[in-house]
Amino acid sequence: MKNCFLIFLVCLLMSAQSFAQPRNRSRDSIGVAGWRTIIKKAPVLTGETSPRIIVPHEQPLCFPMEFDLKISIPGKIAEQAMFINANTGVLGFLPPSSSGLVNMLFPELPDFSFSVMSLKGNAFHYYTRKGKNNTIDRWVSTGNTETHFFQMPAGSFTGAVDLQRKNETAPYCNSTLTATAYRFSTNPDMTWFLFGDRFPEKLHPRKFLGNFGVGYLYTDEGLFIATEFRTGSYTCKVTEIQVTNTCLHTNEFNVMEDKFVEKRTEALNQNRQKLERDAAKIGGDCASEQSDLLTFRREQQTKQEAALRQSKTGNTYQDQNVQRSMLSMMDPLTMVQEGILTTKLSICRAEHSTSSRKAEKINCLNNQLGVLMDLETRMRALDTQYANDPGKAYAEKSKLYMQRRPGGCS
Numbered sequence: 001m002k003n004c005f006l007i008f009l010v011c012l013l014m015s016a017q018s019f020a021q022p023r024n025r026s027r028d029s030i031g032v033a034g035w036r037t038i039i040k041k042a043p044v045l046t047g048e049t050s051p052r053i054i055v056p057h058e059q060p061l062c063f064p065m066e067f068d069l070k071i072s073i074p075g076k077i078a079e080q081a082m083f084i085n086a087n088t089g090v091l092g093f094l095p096p097s098s099s100g101l102v103n104m105l106f107p108e109l110p111d112f113s114f115s116v117m118s119l120k121g122n123a124f125h126y127y128t129r130k131g132k133n134n135t136i137d138r139w140v141s142t143g144n145t146e147t148h149f150f151q152m153p154a155g156s157f158t159g160a161v162d163l164q165r166k167n168e169t170a171p172y173c174n175s176t177l178t179a180t181a182y183r184f185s186t187n188p189d190m191t192w193f194l195f196g197d198r199f200p201e202k203l204h205p206r207k208f209l210g211n212f213g214v215g216y217l218y219t220d221e222g223l224f225i226a227t228e229f230r231t232g233s234y235t236c237k238v239t240e241i242q243v244t245n246t247c248l249h250t251n252e253f254n255v256m257e258d259k260f261v262e263k264r265t266e267a268l269n270q271n272r273q274k275l276e277r278d279a280a281k282i283g284g285d286c287a288s289e290q291s292d293l294l295t296f297r298r299e300q301q302t303k304q305e306a307a308l309r310q311s312k313t314g315n316t317y318q319d320q321n322v323q324r325s326m327l328s329m330m331d332p333l334t335m336v337q338e339g340i341l342t343t344k345l346s347i348c349r350a351e352h353s354t355s356s357r358k359a360e361k362i363n364c365l366n367n368q369l370g371v372l373m374d375l376e377t378r379m380r381a382l383d384t385q386y387a388n389d390p391g392k393a394y395a396e397k398s399k400l401y402m403q404r405r406p407g408g409c410s
Helices: 032-039 256-279 287-310 320-328 332-351 358-385 390-404
Strands: 061-073 076-085 090-093 113-118 123-130 136-141 163-172 177-184 187-195 205-211 214-219 222-231 234-248
Touching: 032 234, 061 090, 061 214, 076 205, 076 214, 076 234, 090 205, 136 256, 163 187, 163 222, 163 234, 177 222, 214 234, 256 287, 287 320, 287 332, 320 390, 332 358, 332 390, 358 390
Parallel strands: none
Antiparallel strands: 061 076, 061 234, 076 090, 090 113, 113 123, 123 136, 163 177, 177 187, 187 222, 205 214, 214 222, 222 234
16 A cells, blocks of 8 residues: 555435435635635644544534545546544545536435544445345444554655645635645655645645545644645545535444354354264265365364454454455365365265266266366465465455366266
8 A cells, every 4th residue: 555545546405314414604605714714724633632533333423524526547537525524533535426526425325335534543434235125224344443443654644754845836626725736755756735824845744634645734834735636647636625514324334344243153153063963974985085074164163263253353454364364264265175075075975876977977076176176276376475465365266266166066
């Protein structure tokens, strides 16, 4: 993750009883001077307030500011709404749209998606899906960051960089703001356009509240609004800042991680009972193969239980041990290894069969076994190749499995 703003590269006003309640105050109604006074404050950065820890079911999450953005990357231009609470250090953003700005929250729709981050390190994703009988299921994925905070990369925008003023300015928000360009001392290709009370030759950034490279920047020289960020072929520009009161009521959103643990625990308990029943059935000509398969499944049961416990010990975005634990619960390599033992058991049973198609089936099973053993070798190599990137290893193993998995032998 090269820049923290890339981590996440990703109608009617609602009534008082709704989930989301946006109420905007236009610049015309406030007046330009009053509007500037309001938007130029970020108490959580200047030390007047403290960053707030948010919880998944907090009621409600409110944002007094809305930053409307235009993002340009090669071949695509999108608009996006970002909401900021500069009193608590919490921000939220809707997905980008290439067909016009979407800046209202509609959690009653089946495709709602809203991401929330805090300076304390919470990173939540609120979303909805169509449920049974035309109901809407509401979920929040926390990545375990309600207890294991997301750690922003040190010095991405602050601390390790100084800013040098450039001889360039640009207008924003219908020309009601004029920002001055500053380049990063560590990377001349990275430029911020900043609006503030004064524009010294050098700035020394200390704190940043925003995303995609725009938002509020606190420096040794004062507080600024980052109205545009440019680096290479990427540009993010603030087109409007609105004084608003957009709220998301989160009490009906269920924590996805909690539901996952609950269902997985239940499934593991049921599987443990099944293994005990299977142990009582071992016997006959293929008892050795049955025993090998049962031993493997018991080992996997123990590993799966340990992985489930490990999955709650860190945040899923950054902790590689947690990532490995989550992915190990659906590892294609495990399916292949179990498939090898299952096929060996099937070969044994076929060899003791009296079927007239015995030889044909044994030949098919041996071919299947060869494919599975080759898959196991390839997947182990992928685990070694991507030892430091468990997500990549999982993706490559899944792709390999779908491409080469053997068919059945009837």
